[in-house]
Structures are given as C-alpha cells and as structure tokens.
Amino acid sequence: MNPFEEKCKTLDKNFIPLKKMYPKSYNKERTSPYTKTRVILMNGTEFESTWFMHQFARHCDEPEICSALATVRRQEQQQQKRISCLKPLNESILETTIGYEQLAVDLTATLARNERDENNIKALNFALLEDFDHLYRYANLLMTDKGIEAETLVGKLTEIMPGRPTVAEHRFPDDDLKPHMDGDKADLYSKLVASTITAAEQQTMNYYMNIAQWYKSDLGRKLYSEIAMIEEAHVSQYESLKDPNMTWLEQWVLHEYTECWLYYSAWEDESDEAIKKIWAEHFKMEVCHLKTAAKLLKKYENTPYAKVVGDGRFPKLLKIGSNKDYIRRVLAETVTLTADNKDYSDISKLPDGHRYFEYQRYMGGPDGNASHLVIEKAIEKLGKDYRFQESDHPVKELRDRTKDNTTLARCKKAN
Numbered sequence: 001m002n003p004f005e006e007k008c009k010t011l012d013k014n015f016i017p018l019k020k021m022y023p024k025s026y027n028k029e030r031t032s033p034y035t036k037t038r039v040i041l042m043n044g045t046e047f048e049s050t051w052f053m054h055q056f057a058r059h060c061d062e063p064e065i066c067s068a069l070a071t072v073r074r075q076e077q078q079q080q081k082r083i084s085c086l087k088p089l090n091e092s093i094l095e096t097t098i099g100y101e102q103l104a105v106d107l108t109a110t111l112a113r114n115e116r117d118e119n120n121i122k123a124l125n126f127a128l129l130e131d132f133d134h135l136y137r138y139a140n141l142l143m144t145d146k147g148i149e150a151e152t153l154v155g156k157l158t159e160i161m162p163g164r165p166t167v168a169e170h171r172f173p174d175d176d177l178k179p180h181m182d183g184d185k186a187d188l189y190s191k192l193v194a195s196t197i198t199a200a201e202q203q204t205m206n207y208y209m210n211i212a213q214w215y216k217s218d219l220g221r222k223l224y225s226e227i228a229m230i231e232e233a234h235v236s237q238y239e240s241l242k243d244p245n246m247t248w249l250e251q252w253v254l255h256e257y258t259e260c261w262l263y264y265s266a267w268e269d270e271s272d273e274a275i276k277k278i279w280a281e282h283f284k285m286e287v288c289h290l291k292t293a294a295k296l297l298k299k300y301e302n303t304p305y306a307k308v309v310g311d312g313r314f315p316k317l318l319k320i321g322s323n324k325d326y327i328r329r330v331l332a333e334t335v336t337l338t339a340d341n342k343d344y345s346d347i348s349k350l351p352d353g354h355r356y357f358e359y360q361r362y363m364g365g366p367d368g369n370a371s372h373l374v375i376e377k378a379i380e381k382l383g384k385d386y387r388f389q390e391s392d393h394p395v396k397e398l399r400d401r402t403k404d405n406t407t408l409a410r411c412k413k414a415n
Contacts, residue, residue: 044203133163
C-alpha cells in the first residue's frame with residue numbers, strides 16, 4: 001500500500017459533518033480488548049498531530065502554510081472528537097485505564113519485536129517493564145475499589161503481574177534522554193516506531209495528568225498522579241529518539257504519513273465493522289492531509305517527500321496482539337536495569353553517588369508511595385495481591401504475593 005497513489009477528496013471537501021462526529025459507542029462487555037486499545041491509540045495519534053500543528057503554526061509566518069495547517073488541524077480535531085466518543089458512557093475511569101495500560105504494554109512489545117534499531121529496541125524494552133507494572137498497580141486498585149478482575153477487561157491476552165516496581169522508576173530527568181536517530185539514514189519503520197510510541201505515551205500522560213482530580217479516593221488520586229510522572233519520563237525518552245534536525249515541513253509529512261500507516265493498519269486489523277468503517281474514512285482523510293503536506297514541502301523547501309518516507313510504500317503494518325512470552329523474557333533479562341545517562345545500566349553497577357539514588361531520596365522512597373500502598377491495601381483486603389499469570393513469575397524476587405517488593409531495581413542490594 002502506498003498512500004501517495006490513493007485517490008482522495010480535496011482538502012476543502014474533507015470535513016466531517018457534526019452528525020457523524022458522535023458515533024455509536026462500542027459495547028464494553030463484548031468488544032475486543034484490542035479494539036479498545038486501537039481507539040485509545042488513534043485518539044492519541046490525533047492529539048499528537050493537532051498539538052504538533054499548533055506548535056508549527058506558532059513558529060511559521062507563511063500564510064499559505066498557516067492556512068493549510070488551520071484547515072488540516074480542524075479536520076484532525078473532528079477525527080479526534082469522533083474517536084474519543086467511541087468510549088461508552090458506562091465505562092469507568094479505571095476500566096478505561098486498564099485499556100490504556102494494555103495498549104502501552106502490547107503496543108510497545110509489538111513495536112520492539114519488529115524493530116531492528118538497537119537504540120529504539122532498548123528504549124522500548126525499558127519502558128515496557130514499567131508500563132507492565134502500572135497495569136498491575138491499576139488492576140489491584142480496580143479489584144479493591146470495584147471488585148472487578150482486570151483479566152476480564154484484557155481478555156486474558158495480557159498477563160497482570162509485577163514489572164519493574166513503580167517506586168524504582170523515579171529517575172533524574174536527564175537520564176531519560178537518549179540518542180536521537182538520523183532521519184536521513186534511519187529505516188522508515190524506525191521513524192514510525194518513534195512517532196507512534198511518542199504519541200501513545202503522550203496520550204497516556206495527558207489522560208493521567210488530567211484524570212487524577214476526578215478519581216473518588218485519595219489513594220486513587222495519588223496513584224494517577226504518581227504514574228503520570230513516570231509517563232512524563234517515558235514521553236521524554238521516546239521523543240528524544242526522534243530526529244530534531246528535520247524541518248517543520250519534513251516533520252509534518254512524517255506526522256501525516258504515520259497517521260496513514262496507523263489508520264490503514266487499524267482498518268486491516270479491526271473486528272468491529274462499524275469502527276472499521278471509521279478507520280477507512282479517516283485513512284482517506286489522512287491521504288489528503290499527507291498530499292497537502294508533501295506539496296508544501298516541495299514548494300517551500302524544494303524537498304521531495306521521498307527524503308522523509310522513501311517511495312511512500314508502507315513497511316510492515318502494525319498488528320497489536322498478545323506478547324506474553326516476549327514480555328516474560330524481557331522481564332527475566334532486564335528488570336534490574338535503570339536509565340543511566342544516554343544508556344541503561346544494572347542498578348548494582350551504579351556508583352553509590354549516582355544521581356539516581358539522590359533523586360530517589362528526594363522523592364521519598366516507598367513510605368507513603370501510592371504505587372506501593374495500593375498493593376499493601378490489596379494484600380490486607382484479599383490476603384494476597386491480585387494477579388493474572390499463567391505460570392510462576394519469571395523473576396523470583398517478584399513471586400511473593402503477600403509482600404510488595406520495593407527494593408528490586410531500586411537498591412543495589414535488593415531482597
């Protein structure tokens with residue numbers, strides 16, 4: 001599939017009528033968990049695109065470009081509102097959150113399994129174990145507050161058990177920044193990986209940073225606030241992978257191409273016929289947006305779109321699915337890693353004076369830490385933590401279900 005070869009409407013005919021902006025929501029009981037994750041992903045992709053174009057417009061004084069940005073941006077906003085309302089009225093904040101974390105886990109693992117760029121793979125695998133732990137923490141909050149087993153929400157397609165403990169994830173910000181790719185030399189799939197995961201994690205960050213105030217318990221509010229800070233770190237990590245030397249117009253072309261790739265992937269993979277139709281309609285809209293950005297890139301910088309996306313033909317499509325064995329392997333091999341300047345190091349190898357330990361002391365450790373307290377509460381109420389795992393945890397230090405481990409990947413001598 002090459003989106004540049006697809007026919008589309010002209011930009012001025014590309015709007016969505018208001019009556020189509022409010023679709024029928026999915027059924028939370030019967031809809032596939034991966035349909036829900038696609039809704040979250042495409043919602044985040046549209047937010048990323050809209051926010052990028054606002055920033056571009058604030059740094060541009062060329063009327064033709066600003067006019068095109070305003071028009072495309074309005075249409076992207078219509079797409080985002082349409083997607084956002086696919087979430088049903090009876091799906092709670094916490095139920096939606098389980099979908100966010102299942103997306104974070106299985107999207108990250110899927111991208112990593114198909115990636116060849118080592119820098120991207122390391123970044124994906126590192127954050128994967130942290131989002132995996134977030135799913136576990138929220139699942140325990142769901143069980144204690146609502147009596148709902150999160151395994152029913154994830155369709156037993158994703159295991160729910162500890163990852164790298166959230167208390168260990170608080171790091172000095174500079175350690176989250178990683179080397180960026182060279183946009184002229186990087187593989188197209190690697191560019192799509194960085195663009196996609198940045199948008200997805202940013203959507204999660206935005207959701208958590210704005211939803212904490214609406215949760216109905218102090219512990220829940222604290223948990224959302226704490227994990228929102230880790231998502232901020234993840235966005236910092238992922239956006240640092242992208243090539244900052246691309247021009248604004250080159251970045252715009254890549255944004256629109258990424259959306260085309262994601263919508264076409266979603267359409268190919270979708271099981272809900274009504275939502276599949278939406279993905280197809282949005283793909284056609286994005287083809288128009290892509291051609292608009294490419295035309296302006298050629299006109300104002302004399303740069304062909306091939307410099308950004310090659311001949312335009314899609315690389316391997318995104319197919320989000322279950323990744324249980326892969327995640328278990330990454331857990332077993334890398335759970336004790338922490339971010340260390342431009343790379344990652346085992347916690348036991350850090351010097352005693354490393355800024356990680358100083359930042360951990362500043363943040364206060366596990367005492368009063370919501371991600372730790374939510375597990376303590378579950379153990380107190382249920383007799384053990386809530387999990388869905390198909391065999392013993394691959395990390396022996398995380399097998400005890402009556403005690404939350406707060407030293408692994410955080411202290412040089414863990415127990």
